[in-house]
Amino acid sequence: MKPSIPKGTRDFGPETMIKRNFILSTIKAVFEKYGFPPIETPTMENLSVLTGKYGNEGDQLIFKILNSGDFLSKTEVDDYKSGSKELLPKIAEKGLRYDLTVPFARFVVMNRNDITLPFKRYQTQPVWRADRPQRGRYREFYQCDADVVGTDSLLCEAEIVMMVNDAMNGLGIKNFEIKYNNRKILTAIAEVIGAAGKEAELCVAIDKLDKIGWDKVADELIGGGFTLENTKALLPFINLKGSNLEILNLLKNNLKSSSIGLEGCQEIERFEAFCESFGREKISLVLDTTLARGLSYYTGTIFELKSNDVAIGSIGGGGRYDNLTGVFGMNGLSGVGISFGVDRIYDVMSELNLFPEAKLTNTTVLLAPLDNEIQLAILKLADKLRMHNIKTEVYPDAVKIAKQFQFADKKGIPYVLVVGSEEIKSQKYTLKNMVTGEQKQMTDQEIIDILVK
């Protein structure tokens, strides 16, 4: 048989893994520097936990796990005849994790007695969506989230900006932009354009501005029950131009009839003040009243992170929610979070050539035995190098030395140490630098001094 993997999934070989691990470990180190510890939740969640949290479309994209054993035992032929939708709940109770947010909310509720509020956590685990696979969209992909719940302090939003900045610097992505907005502004805009209470539809529609343009957004709004007057009144808010401060002043003026609008303006003001206060070199932080982040649980500040050099959409995003755990019976817990898109960051870094170099290995030196007799002696030398934490590989067979050099070359191992009976006797070995081609006889201590770096 010729094996294959399910569509929309990927194998990650050593070269890709080394790069992906660089991204993940950089981001994790930033999260930990800001006091976020890791948690993990199970891959399988009960469907009762997942269903109804991601909209109708989302529910259909959840991968369901067949009950084990005789899964038909609790069904009757009429269940079969009613079709997939009716049969489903009788033969599947579990699904694969669809995002990291709902499991986090469940975790907080189930562990409410063990955690101390405000509670921070980060989580980097794969999620699964039965989406149609296409370029850049996979059925299994990693999310990389940090959230804090149990406080409504805008200091947390500012710390998220600092974390994004540190992460981008750590990865070498210099030219990036953080767009932000506040859901309260969008609620207030709905109010003042005469469509109070319709902020959900407004968010879904203007979220598409980038992709489909104003005319089609206006059409969609009108199709969804907005009047022509509503959309006309909306247009000025779409076209706001200027510095963050200028836009804020316009909003303060245009939304002054809305108390939630003024609340939103105050939050923006305080958030800006926090961001000013930490005094790093100016981060590109852009107030954008058309940022909406679609249909979601956000209620306050929302963010989106973009690379300015690669047109790939957002590489991260997040925001504040007032009641994430309410659906599981625990109300009044405000929180804010950020999620990095590992796959897109990978693509951005590849396109900008930001990965140190293509490597198939982390190994520093290959010990190359000249003959079979040498194999027993070579392990002791390998052990010595490894005790100095030098990443050392031993070629396991005494094949021709040319083949061993070729092996090191293909894998990108930077040094080869040639060892024969002569070398063991004289305790001097030939170290070849595979990049420069240079080779030299050295004692083991001299070799260690060169390789320990």
Added chain:
Amino acid sequence: MKPSIPKGTRDFGPETMIKRNFILSTIKAVFEKYGFPPIETPTMENLSVLTGKYGNEGDQLIFKILNSGDFLSKTEVDDYKSGSKELLPKIAEKGLRYDLTVPFARFVVMNRNDITLPFKRYQTQPVWRADRPQRGRYREFYQCDADVVGTDSLLCEAEIVMMVNDAMNGLGIKNFEIKYNNRKILTAIAEVIGAAGKEAELCVAIDKLDKIGWDKVADELIGGGFTLENTKALLPFINLKGSNLEILNLLKNNLKSSSIGLEGCQEIERFEAFCESFGREKISLVLDTTLARGLSYYTGTIFELKSNDVAIGSIGGGGRYDNLTGVFGMNGLSGVGISFGVDRIYDVMSELNLFPEAKLTNTTVLLAPLDNEIQLAILKLADKLRMHNIKTEVYPDAVKIAKQFQFADKKGIPYVLVVGSEEIKSQKYTLKNMVTGEQKQMTDQEIIDILVK
């Protein structure tokens, strides 16, 4: 609703994660020191890849994923009426990863043109089994494997022993034992006791010696078609006592009529010579002719790793296989691997108190604001500490200082830095050591000098 998680699965909170990450990062660092790079394979595999590789029982323990969309569309009512087993292949094409070995074999075959032999890799990912959950047995658990394929050199077996030794030392598990045997010896024993060709049944039966004792093993063998003479002839091989060398000499003598037996003896001899050669302090390496490792693909050396201080079964194991990729059409690739049991290692370390200390956080210092006015100034100080890579948390609200101390105490944060308007003005802050209770006024540079360690 009251949320829950599927039985046999677990949430890992910060305290558990910090400990688990210590185990995983220690083992990964050892693997990398020996030249193994990481790979990852998808969580979902096609059932055609998984089925038939783990025996009948294993096939039933694979979690199956329902095809997405209208999963009944390719079925008829007669399929339903034939029962779960008949319906299954028509409604589920994918399953969850059951171990890391079969996906690795698939990976090697699918990537044969991109990898260089001998090919090493390590892999630490969760696997899923629809087993009945019980103490210490979960439906989702991590495996942590390293394998090398494309060489039959016994140097690889010796390097595995070195890796096990380094990993145990790194984790602080001092009192451990590596039992080993060679499948060729078991094949030869089947031959010389008059049951040639029945080594598979022999392995399955004597694998249970520890648990059910000799009498029941003998019963099982006889029930499985062995004669009373066979089992009588087997008994001496079960009771072999002495040093590895003494046992080896007994085997050489008792198996001299079997060519595969002598081959096994030669392999043991060379393996012992390799292990001698690397000259570390004596590792407890015990030749045990009753070690069988159940029903599996092993054909040469087999290992089992045990803690001598905690009765929990094996905490790792592995062995050599001649033809792992044969089932996917790629023959003649010999390999050897080791798998660490992360959950059991966790239990051993807990029981022996080997974890540094119970921590709910990695944070070094909590910045505690005395009032709201201070919040803007505090981020700049936090930023300064973080630039020195000090793991710093800012309490996001200006609540009573006693509450902030309590927060640090509960989470085990070792230092609290109290910051009020006076402190900002004088540029001197009160650093409290939460362990000793000591507190002192200091400049930011003095604080950095203490916390950067």
